[in-house]
Amino acid sequence: MTRRWTLPLAALLATAAPAVAQLPTLPALTPAPVSTTLTGGAVTLGDSVVLVTAPGTDPAVVALVRAMLGDAGVRTITTASRLPATVDRPHIVLGTADAAPVRAALARSGTAVDTHREGYVLTIARDGVVTLAGTDGDGLFHGLQTLRQLVRRASLPALTIRDYPAMPIRGTIEGFYGKPWTTQDRERHLDFLATVKANTYVYSPKDDPFARDKWREAYPAATLAELGSLARRARANHVDFVYAISPGPTICFSDPADQAALERKFDALRGQGIRSFYVALDDIEYQKWNCARDTQAFGPSGAAAAGKAQAQLLNAVQAHLVARDPAAPPLIMVPTEYYDAKETPYKAALRAALDPRIVVQWTGTDVVPPAISIPDAKAATKAFGRKTLLWDNYPVNDYAQTTGRLLMAPYVKREAGLSGELAGILSNPMNQEAPSRVAVTGIAAFAWNDAGYDAERTWTAAARELAGGDARAAQALLTFFDTQHIAPTFGSQPWQEQAPKLKALLDRVRDTIADGDAPARAAVIAELTQRADAIADAPDIIRAGVADPAFAIQAAPWLDAMGTWGRALHLTAAGLAAADAGNPAATRYFADAKRLAAEAAAVRTIPGATRFDGTIKIADGVLDRFIADAPGLIAAPVR
Known part of the structure; x- marks a missing residue:
C-alpha cells in the first residue's frame, strides 16, 4: 500500500530543515577508517578544554594535541590526571590503551581497546568526553591525524572509530x-x-x-x-x-x-x-x-x-x-x-x-x-x-x-x-x-x-x-590535476587517460554543435567559456591559495602553461560563439587562440629539475586537439 503524505513536499522539507541542519553527520576522513559508527549527538569544543594525559604519553604528542586544539579555537587548556564523575566542559583523554586513565575512559563509553599494531580507538561521547587510545605509540600518533581532521568541524559528532592499517x-x-x-x-x-x-x-x-x-x-x-x-x-x-x-x-x-x-x-x-x-x-x-x-x-x-x-x-x-x-x-x-x-x-x-x-x-x-x-x-x-x-x-x-x-x-x-x-x-x-x-x-x-x-x-x-582548507583553491587544484591526469607506461599506451573531465565537456561541445539546436549550442558554448576561464584563472588561485609555497614553485612552468592554454580555450569559445552567430570576427578569435596555443606548447620544464627536460604537457591530445579542430566545427559565414 502506498503511503500518502498530507502535507506538500515543500512544506515537509521546510519543517524538517532546522532539525536536519543540527543532525551530526558521518565525517569524511583520509585514510578511511576501518570502522566509524555515529552514536548520536555532538560536541562543541568551545574556548576551554581539559586534557587528561595518561602517564608515559610522549610529550611531543601532547604538544601536537595542544597545537591542534589551539588551531581549532580553544583558548584555555587545563590538565587533570583523571576524569571527574561529571564533566562541565570537553575533556580529552589521551594515551595508550594499557594506561589506567585511558582504559577507564573507554570503559565509561562501553568501548573495548584495539589490539592491532599501529591501531587506535577514538570515541567522542555526547557528554563531551573524547578518548583517544592507541594500541601503541604509533597508533596513538595515527589517531591524532584523525582527530586533527575532526576538530576542523564546527562540532564533533559523537562516534566511535576503530582503526588500524591493512599493510604493515x-x-x-x-x-x-x-x-x-x-x-x-x-x-x-x-x-x-x-x-x-x-x-x-x-x-x-x-x-x-x-x-x-x-x-x-x-x-x-x-x-x-x-x-x-x-x-x-x-x-x-x-x-x-x-x-x-x-x-x-x-x-x-x-x-x-x-x-x-x-x-x-x-x-x-x-x-x-x-x-x-x-x-x-x-x-x-x-x-x-x-x-x-x-x-x-x-x-x-x-x-x-x-x-x-x-x-x-x-x-x-x-x-x-x-x-x-x-x-x-x-x-x-x-x-x-x-x-x-x-x-x-x-x-x-x-x-x-x-x-x-x-x-x-x-x-x-x-x-x-x-x-x-x-x-x-x-x-x-x-x-x-x-x-x-x-x-x-x-x-x-x-x-x-x-x-x-x-x-x-x-x-x-x-x-x-x-x-x-x-x-x-x-x-x-x-x-x-x-x-x-x-x-x-x-x-x-x-x-x-x-x-x-x-x-x-x-x-x-x-x-x-x-589548499589548506580553502575551497576555491581546492577546486582550482582539481582543475589542474585533470590536465595532468595521464599516467604513461614504458610502452606507448598509458594506464590512465588524459584529462577525463575536460574531455567529457569537449566531447559534449562537439556533439551539441553537431546535433543540437541553437539554444543548446549557445548553452554548451557558454559552459565551455566558463571552463576556459576556470583553467585560465586556476594558476593564480593556486599560487595564492596553496598551504605550502613549494607546490607552486615546483609546478611553476605547468601553471604558466595552463594559464595560457586557458586563455587560448577562452578565445576558441569566443570564436565558436561568433561563428554560431554568423559573425566574421570568429576568424580573428580562432587565429588568436592558435597563436596562444603555440605559446603555451612552447613552455619548457625547469632545466635540470627532472631527468628529461622538454616542453610542458597540459591536457595534451585533448585540449590542443580541440583548439585545432574548433574552426572547422561551424562553417564560416559566407560574405
Whole structure:
C-alpha cells in the first residue's frame, strides 16, 4: 500500500530543515577508517578544554594535541590526571590503551581497546568526553591525524572509530633518477607522510654518489650529520627512516672486504640513529661478475649464480644487523629481476637461499604496471618465497614517456584485497616533492585500508589538504590535476587517460554543435567559456591559495602553461560563439587562440629539475586537439 503524505513536499522539507541542519553527520576522513559508527549527538569544543594525559604519553604528542586544539579555537587548556564523575566542559583523554586513565575512559563509553599494531580507538561521547587510545605509540600518533581532521568541524559528532592499517609498510622510496630532493624537500615530505598515516621513507636517490658509485667510501661528516637529522625528523613523525645502498655495479659478492665495507657504512649510519637498512640490486648487469673470485665462489656468471651470490651477501648483512641490534627491523632488498613474477633461474636461486626474514621489493607485473591484481601478487609471493613489498612506480616521472608531465591522477587499478598478499606499498614519487603528494595520499590511503579506499574522494581530499582548507583553491587544484591526469607506461599506451573531465565537456561541445539546436549550442558554448576561464584563472588561485609555497614553485612552468592554454580555450569559445552567430570576427578569435596555443606548447620544464627536460604537457591530445579542430566545427559565414 502506498503511503500518502498530507502535507506538500515543500512544506515537509521546510519543517524538517532546522532539525536536519543540527543532525551530526558521518565525517569524511583520509585514510578511511576501518570502522566509524555515529552514536548520536555532538560536541562543541568551545574556548576551554581539559586534557587528561595518561602517564608515559610522549610529550611531543601532547604538544601536537595542544597545537591542534589551539588551531581549532580553544583558548584555555587545563590538565587533570583523571576524569571527574561529571564533566562541565570537553575533556580529552589521551594515551595508550594499557594506561589506567585511558582504559577507564573507554570503559565509561562501553568501548573495548584495539589490539592491532599501529591501531587506535577514538570515541567522542555526547557528554563531551573524547578518548583517544592507541594500541601503541604509533597508533596513538595515527589517531591524532584523525582527530586533527575532526576538530576542523564546527562540532564533533559523537562516534566511535576503530582503526588500524591493512599493510604493515606504507610510504615512499626516493628512488628516482635525476635531481634528488633537497633536505628541505625531505623534511617537508616526512611531515606530510605523518598526516596520511604512512610509516616508511626509504632514502635511495640514484644520484647520491656515496650510496652508489662511491658506496665503499665514508660519508663526509656534514652529510652524515644531515642524514641523522632527517632520521630524527622521521622518528618525530613516527616514520621509519630506511637507508638504501646500491653496491651492485661494482661489488664483489664473495669478497670479505666488500661485505665489511657495507657493514661499516651501515654502522656509521647507525651511529646517527638510523636502524633500518636496504640493499638495492636493481638496474645492474647480473650476467657478468665484477671480480674473478666470484667465479671461483659461485661458478660461471649467469642469472642463477647471481641469485645465489646476492643471497649469500644479503644473509651475511642481515646477520650483522641482528648482531648489532637484536631488535633491528629486517633488511630490505630489491632484486635485479624486480618486475614481473615469472619463474626464472634467478628467482629460483634467490628464493632458495635468501634468509626468510629479508623483505623483497617487487614493482608489479612490469616496471610501470597498468594494474595489479591479487593473482599478480600471489604469483610474486610464490616466485620470491614470501609476501613482497610493492615498489609502485607511480607517480615517478624520470623516464622518457613522462617528459613534460606531472603525474597527478588518483591512485587506481590496484585491487582491493592486496593487503592479504603484500607486505606493504612504497610509492616512487616524482622529482617534484610537493606535487607528488597528490598520488602519495592515495597510495597511503590504499595501503592503510584497501577495502575502504575510494580513489575519487581521496583525490579530492589531497586537493583540500594542499589548499589548506580553502575551497576555491581546492577546486582550482582539481582543475589542474585533470590536465595532468595521464599516467604513461614504458610502452606507448598509458594506464590512465588524459584529462577525463575536460574531455567529457569537449566531447559534449562537439556533439551539441553537431546535433543540437541553437539554444543548446549557445548553452554548451557558454559552459565551455566558463571552463576556459576556470583553467585560465586556476594558476593564480593556486599560487595564492596553496598551504605550502613549494607546490607552486615546483609546478611553476605547468601553471604558466595552463594559464595560457586557458586563455587560448577562452578565445576558441569566443570564436565558436561568433561563428554560431554568423559573425566574421570568429576568424580573428580562432587565429588568436592558435597563436596562444603555440605559446603555451612552447613552455619548457625547469632545466635540470627532472631527468628529461622538454616542453610542458597540459591536457595534451585533448585540449590542443580541440583548439585545432574548433574552426572547422561551424562553417564560416559566407560574405
